[in-house]
Amino acid sequence: MVQIALTVPVQHEFETALREAIEQRVASRIAAQDATLWGPDAEPEASIRLSWTQLADASRPLVAEIIELREQLASKGLDRVVLCGMGGSSLAPEVICDTAGVPLTVLDSSQPDMVRAAIADGLERTIVVVSSKSGGTVETDSQRRAYEQAFTDSGLDPVDHIVVVTDPGSPLDDEATKAGYRVFRADPHVGGRYSALTAFGLVPSGLAGADIGGLLDQAAGAQAALYADDADNPALRLGVLIGVANRHRVDKLVLADQTRHGVGDWIEQLVAESTGKLGKGVLPVVVPFENAVNFNPSTADSILVSIGGTDAPEAQSGYAAALDVDLGAQMLLWEVAVVVAGRIIGINPFDQPDVESAKQAARELLSGGGEVPTPDASDNGIDIYGDGSTVDDAVTALLGKLDLQHGYLAVQVYLDRIAYADFAGVREVLAQRLGRPVTFGWGPRFLHSTGQYHKGGTPNGVFLQVTGTPAEDLAVPGRDFTFGSFIDSQAAGDAAVLRDHGRPVLRLHLSDIGPGLQRVRAVLGQ
Incomplete structure (x- = not known):
C-alpha cells in the first residue's frame, strides 16, 4: 500500500x-x-x-552461488558473518538482514574499541565479507588488515575466512585474487548507494541467511508499476x-x-x-x-x-x-x-562531488601534511573546538547560529555506536529544544551518507561533533597510522571542510567518554 x-x-x-x-x-x-x-x-x-x-533479473544467477557458498561455510563451522564496508556497501545488507531476522555484524567504523570488540567475538567461526566498490576505501582496507592479522595470530588461514565483494579490476580485486580469496565482482555500472540488489547487498545478506531470492522476487514484482x-x-x-x-x-x-x-x-x-x-x-x-x-x-x-x-x-x-x-x-x-x-x-543524482573532500582532508592530516587543530578551550576533561570557554557556552553559541526558519542541526558522533547506542536519544531532546529538524549520525559512517549533503546541499546547517579518546588504540597492520589517529583525522578533516564551506561547527572531545557523555547530554537537554 x-x-x-x-x-x-x-x-x-x-x-x-x-x-x-x-x-x-x-x-x-x-x-x-x-x-x-x-x-x-x-x-x-x-x-x-x-x-x-534491471537488477531484479540480472542478479538472479548470484542467488544459487551465494547459497552454495553459505552451505560450504556452514559445513566448516563458519556461521557468524561480519561485514566490513561503508555506506552503500553496508547499509543495504544491514536492513535486509534485520528485516529477515538473521544476525549480521556490520563493522562500518574506524573507532578502535568497536573494531576490537568485533574481532574478539567468535573469531574461529567468523566469515568476514570485505566489501568495497572502489577497493580503496581506507576504513574497509584497515578493517581487512586487522582481521587478517587476527586470523593469522590465532593460527587460522585468512583465505578460509574472508570473502571479497568489489568491482572488477579494482585494486581490491587484484589483491584479493592474488591472495586466493573468494571474490564476487559486482556490476560496475551501478553506483554504491543504488547497489542493494547487486553482490554488495546480496552476498553478505545471503551468507547470513536472508532470503535473497525472495528479495529479488519482491523487486521484480514491482517493476511493472514502478516503470509505468x-x-x-x-x-x-x-x-x-x-x-x-x-x-x-x-x-x-x-x-x-x-x-x-x-x-x-x-x-x-x-x-x-x-x-x-x-x-x-x-x-x-x-x-x-x-x-x-x-x-x-x-x-x-x-x-x-x-x-x-x-x-x-x-x-x-x-x-x-x-x-x-x-x-x-x-x-x-x-x-x-x-x-x-x-x-x-536540477542535479545529477549519480555523483557525490563533496564526499572526496573530507577524505582528502583526513589523508592530509594522517600524512602530516595538514594542520592538526588545537582546542580553543577545555572544560573538565572536555576539549572545545569552537566558540566559548565552557561546554555550556560553546553549545549556546553554536545553537544561536541556527536559522530558525529554514535551518537544521546535525549531530555527528565519532564513538562506538554499539556501546553508546542510547546517546542517539539526544536527537529527540534537541529537536524538542530547538523546534527545528535535527539529524543524528555516527561517524565515520555518516561521511559516506549525509556527509555529501552537509557540504554540497542547502547551506543552512549547523554541526555538533562529539569525539572521544578510546579505551585503547589499535594498530592498523602494514600502515603507519592507528585506528585512533585515523578516526581523529576523519573528524578533524570533515570539520575543516565544513568550515571552509562556511558551515558553523563545534567539536567536543571527551577524554573520558562515559562521564563526558553524561555532561554533554545534560548540557544539550537544557
Whole structure:
C-alpha cells in the first residue's frame, strides 16, 4: 500500500509536473537506462550508473552461488558473518538482514574499541565479507588488515575466512585474487548507494541467511508499476512530490521508520548523497516513530513519510505520504523516486562531488601534511573546538547560529555506536529544544551518507561533533597510522571542510567518554 497526500496549496503545480513526467515517459526511460534524462552535464556519469534498474533479473544467477557458498561455510563451522564496508556497501545488507531476522555484524567504523570488540567475538567461526566498490576505501582496507592479522595470530588461514565483494579490476580485486580469496565482482555500472540488489547487498545478506531470492522476487514484482508512465505509479508520484516541494524551500524529508529495521538509514544515504549538491537538495531526517519530534510536530519546510504505516500521516504543513510495501519493492521504489526528484531539482543524482573532500582532508592530516587543530578551550576533561570557554557556552553559541526558519542541526558522533547506542536519544531532546529538524549520525559512517549533503546541499546547517579518546588504540597492520589517529583525522578533516564551506561547527572531545557523555547530554537537554 502506498498513499501520497498533498496538504499545501500547490496541488496544481504537482499535477502539472506529474502530467509532464508522464508525457515525457520519464519512468519508462529510466527503465530503458536513458542517460539523457538529467541533462548533458550529467550524461557521462548517468550513462554508466543505470544498471540498477534491471537488477531484479540480472542478479538472479548470484542467488544459487551465494547459497552454495553459505552451505560450504556452514559445513566448516563458519556461521557468524561480519561485514566490513561503508555506506552503500553496508547499509543495504544491514536492513535486509534485520528485516529477515538473521544476525549480521556490520563493522562500518574506524573507532578502535568497536573494531576490537568485533574481532574478539567468535573469531574461529567468523566469515568476514570485505566489501568495497572502489577497493580503496581506507576504513574497509584497515578493517581487512586487522582481521587478517587476527586470523593469522590465532593460527587460522585468512583465505578460509574472508570473502571479497568489489568491482572488477579494482585494486581490491587484484589483491584479493592474488591472495586466493573468494571474490564476487559486482556490476560496475551501478553506483554504491543504488547497489542493494547487486553482490554488495546480496552476498553478505545471503551468507547470513536472508532470503535473497525472495528479495529479488519482491523487486521484480514491482517493476511493472514502478516503470509505468502512469499517474498511479507510486515512485513517479513520490519523486515529483519531492521535486516540486523542493522548489518551495521544502527541503527536509522526515522519515518515521515504523519497521524498526533501519530502512530509514538506507533511504537517508540514497536521498542525501543523490540530491545534496550545487547548494540544493533534500535533507533526510530519520526518526524512530510517528510521534517523534520533527514528525509530530513537524515544520513548514518538511515532507513527512511514514514507512510501514497504514495511513498517510497528517501534516501540520508541507506534504505527507505513507509507504508500506515489501523491502525489495521499496528499495526499487525509492531509487526511481530519487532520480525523478533529481531531474526536477536540477542535479545529477549519480555523483557525490563533496564526499572526496573530507577524505582528502583526513589523508592530509594522517600524512602530516595538514594542520592538526588545537582546542580553543577545555572544560573538565572536555576539549572545545569552537566558540566559548565552557561546554555550556560553546553549545549556546553554536545553537544561536541556527536559522530558525529554514535551518537544521546535525549531530555527528565519532564513538562506538554499539556501546553508546542510547546517546542517539539526544536527537529527540534537541529537536524538542530547538523546534527545528535535527539529524543524528555516527561517524565515520555518516561521511559516506549525509556527509555529501552537509557540504554540497542547502547551506543552512549547523554541526555538533562529539569525539572521544578510546579505551585503547589499535594498530592498523602494514600502515603507519592507528585506528585512533585515523578516526581523529576523519573528524578533524570533515570539520575543516565544513568550515571552509562556511558551515558553523563545534567539536567536543571527551577524554573520558562515559562521564563526558553524561555532561554533554545534560548540557544539550537544557
